[in-house]
Amino acid sequence: MDLAARVMSVVGRTSLSESSTSPVNNCQKIGKVMDVSDGAFIGGFIPSLIEKQRYPYSRPEFLYFSDEEISLSSDHSIRPVLCPRLPHKMPLYAGYAEVINAGKTIQNEDQASAKMLVLSQHQGTEMNGFHDEKKFETRNGSVNEVEDDPMLTPGGDESEKSNIFAPRADAALFSIFDGHAGSAVAVVASKCLHEHVKSRLCEILDTLLHLDRHENLNFGKHRSESSYSMSKVRITLDDECRIRSEQLVKGALETSFLDMDEQISQDKQVWRLPGGCAVISVLVFLGKLYIAFSANAGDCRAILVSSDGTKALSRDLTPSSERKRLQELAYRNPELIGNSFSRLEYSKKLTRSDLKSRVLYRDWFMDGWAVKTVNETDLRPSLISESSRKRRLLNTIGVSRGFGDHHLLTVDERLSIKPFLSAVPEISVTNLRDMNTLSDKDVVIVASDGLWDVLSNEDAGLIVRSTLGSTDSSDSSRYTQAAQDLIAAARGQQASGNLKRWVMNSGGHASYDDITVFVIPLKYCAAPPTNFEEEDDDEMLSLE
């Protein structure tokens, strides 16, 4: 993903209160961050001393590549397609492949992670305390890895099983992070996001599993309405309150995305973490797929491929589609754009010659358009401007969601952009039980914009179905072969006579960008490796 040339990533007076949100834990921390940013570094710039990275650049660990191999694989002129060395060890036998860009950036700015999460109920009741201590080691300056998780295979984490009476479950999490202005934030997110998700799921696991079981019991009775009144069981919720297990998973994803962004904000005080990343995650849990995306149109996308065709599981979140949110923020906090930008959207690009003429516009509360007479204020650059073909926020950045960018300022006015960026994910849920039949050719494709820039959803679906149709169903590497074929199609071949040109088989321009693809088989998602005990329900219900 490109950033406009005028972008600077520096430590500035970022108003973190606009974007950090976890209300319970973070209020105090935000204050601290502000102090450090403003006080410790003269002029607000990161001194070049802070060049150390907590997680140096690498490729996903599930590839099992040596440093030398990683170095060799990043040849921009050859662009080899990388696949996991041990496909049968991938969570849920998911396929994976990646390729580096054709020279746009030295490093591959895409990152990916694939994890089995072995979940067990947190035992503490004083959540405010333990939750933070567990996660934010950086505050003590400690460099301990948070990676206490089974890497690749389910059930590998024995330490989590010490209390055999605690409720347990397994989940799988696949994420793609599309970095901009460097790969640092994408790398950190790929190492840590699953820990935040796991932690949030473990907080609520007992209630979640209980609800899920009762929803399944009632499945036959209320197929269309799977909500379940918690008042019917011994949980201390009011009668009117109907909460479903799905909503607890959503809440865990929502809060963990903000946890991740908050961690990046804190890590930035100690480590070098320029830039940001878009993110899309697929959580496979209790027979459902949760697609959480805090990503830009085309940057990352998930589609479902079945015999019925393809179906988008994520939607566009762009400065354009988020216009009303961004405009309302500027309306309520006009200091965020100062006198440098106009909040309004106009039907045309205004120049001085438009002064006193009439123009169509829309403001934060409008789906429609109204007319106004152009005045001097309207000649300011638009909050959401059109530069070339992509709409940019504050004339700078083409994304409106994701992680990082905490210190991104506009060049001329030194306005902080982070308050407009949101780490909040949108979440779509697919219940695999609602799908009539699942064949081993039904998959979810998750990929970065390197793929979607040159392949339509339909093309991608056809390629995968074709590969899976010609491979043996017992071959654990077939989904990785499908991912490979997707990459090969999107990257294309070097043109004969001009090795710097990449063309697709169709003859059209191939993708010059980093490309990353997961192909996740629904068959193994539908029957996830759960291993929680059949404990006595009523003993496990109370939230207290």
Next chain:
Amino acid sequence: MDLAARVMSVVGRTSLSESSTSPVNNCQKIGKVMDVSDGAFIGGFIPSLIEKQRYPYSRPEFLYFSDEEISLSSDHSIRPVLCPRLPHKMPLYAGYAEVINAGKTIQNEDQASAKMLVLSQHQGTEMNGFHDEKKFETRNGSVNEVEDDPMLTPGGDESEKSNIFAPRADAALFSIFDGHAGSAVAVVASKCLHEHVKSRLCEILDTLLHLDRHENLNFGKHRSESSYSMSKVRITLDDECRIRSEQLVKGALETSFLDMDEQISQDKQVWRLPGGCAVISVLVFLGKLYIAFSANAGDCRAILVSSDGTKALSRDLTPSSERKRLQELAYRNPELIGNSFSRLEYSKKLTRSDLKSRVLYRDWFMDGWAVKTVNETDLRPSLISESSRKRRLLNTIGVSRGFGDHHLLTVDERLSIKPFLSAVPEISVTNLRDMNTLSDKDVVIVASDGLWDVLSNEDAGLIVRSTLGSTDSSDSSRYTQAAQDLIAAARGQQASGNLKRWVMNSGGHASYDDITVFVIPLKYCAAPPTNFEEEDDDEMLSLE
């Protein structure tokens, strides 16, 4: 509509900047309003001197009732059903009926208006000036009526036709206003909203009519995609910008609703205007129905009744359905709730005994639920509380949208509630061209909660279809008869032996509330009385 007993409507330090929005015209005015409120009245309370009302209580003028008749009709023990004296003079032959409540309030707090709008393009180009001067006479203390509009019949306003070359069109606007804490705001809105709508439509009429004509020309070619690139005609819009006539009508409605609320804010400086109102409007224009509603669930509702059954044209806007908007406001502007409320929603009502236990909650960015440990802050009343069965905002008001309530404060903490209330309408559009056939039994029913509290959409549809089936299609009063039958069904009969009890034919409780109903025939909506000239297109296009 009831208000909680603890509501006070007084002039307070209402932060108008949170709710008044028309960005171009109103910025300065907001400042003025604040000054007057805070300065002119000691302690911020309206002195009792200001008891004069610009528009005294009355019933809709299209009823043609004398003051004496109005007085007689408000007998709470008899509850006569009122209908227009001249049904054939109602715009589009729409039916209407109303009945007063059974003693809940002295006055009928519902109001209604039905207007034909004869539109012609505003000639001024300096919109900022003329637009405001035209509408807000109150700033000069003048009491001139704004009513220069043809009341009931199309084409009656000759003054508008002085320039026969200006583009013209007719529209019809039907509105119901459900007042709370008095009828004053509902009365003002019923007298003025159509003027604001008309003014906004006239600002943009030339462009609007031009686009509409070209969309109709392209109707056959692109039935499913009626958007039209303005770049193809001589309008000075950028190539990429596709704006449809429908979006200009929406913009006119959106801005005029805020104009109306701003007028109420200003009128309040001079006239006595306590309370507020919910509103639902049906604009019939160029073959489409625009339902604009800034109303609460059940307060006002519009449904479409055809041979296919009934279909809701408005949706619920309640403190509950608007939770995320309200919570985000409190998150970004914590001073709005001070230390008196908790922003979070909880899965149960918390008491002191819940301290340190775990509870499910959700915050402004969450569709899902997460868990937290209860602390002192959580024991504060919830921003959106459950009192009896209805969710209330700041423990006070059961609505989240509408006009008025500018000076509504919470009793204990004197927090201003207005910043949370929005006058912004949601708008649904029904294209009558998309309906296969229109019979004279196809209607839109718009009614206040007095009706919907006791009749389902389906019941209401059946009653209307039955009445229309038994009346002659040439009878111009048949839609009023249908409205009458709806009211009669919802109001029911006095129980024999207990004249204070009202029962429905089914035996169930009838409505004790004010009831107001429009029955609008789609046949006359589909062929609205337009009379604009067939001028040369290209001469009329430029916005300049």
